[in-house]
Amino acid sequence: MNPRRKKRLTIILSIVVGLGASIGLLLFALQQNIDLFYTPTELVEGKGPKALKPELGQRLRIGGLVLPGTVERSETSLAVSFKLSDAGGGIVTVTYEGILPDLFREGQGIVAQGELSDLNTVAAFEVLAKHDEEYMPSEVAEALVGMEHFKPEYTEAQLQGSTH
Known part of the structure; x- marks a missing residue:
């Protein structure tokens, strides 16, 4: 192999390796910043969108209806x-430290963004409430098809989290 051809091959190989490494790092960085949307049932059953199983510590978004009578506020802090x-029918507990949106109500739809503590608990760092009766994120609307503002047939045991 002549020196000129060897030099050209080395340059091309370096470019290919550099591009491959750059693409790999880019994909890794994007994967770390994606927050998938889950419904309470998907979390409880350990399933997720596009067959992605939720993992503990994973950042995610969850949407559903706030069950009436389940909002508990701390008397000494902003924890709720x-x-x-x-x-x-899945029920998930959301914990949040901060001031809830003015439109947050029991029996209404919300989306929370946070970290999965266990399959039944999400530690939220952001809670979003819908701004009127007409608007709701499409993911939440799909998850709530056929459901009124709340399902009154939940038993006390389900609300305490003993069934899932």
Whole structure:
């Protein structure tokens, strides 16, 4: 192999390796910043969108209806917890430290963004409430098809989290 051809091959190989490494790093970085949307039923059943199983510590978004009578506020801090449900019957507890949106109400749809503590608990760092009766994120609307503002047939045991 002549020196000129060897030099050209080395340059091309270096470019290919550099591009491959750059693409690999880019994909890794994007994967770390994606927050997938889950419904309460998907979390409880350990399933997710596009067959992605939720993992503990994973950042995610969850949407559903706040079950009436489940909002518990701390008397000494801004900590609050509440239970979310969807038409599939899954119930997930959301914990949050901060001031809830003015439109946050029991029996209404919300989306919370946070980290999965266990399959039944999400530690939220952001809670979003819908701004009127007409608007709701499409993911939440799909999860709540056929469900009214709340399902009154939940038992006390389900609300305490002992069934899932």
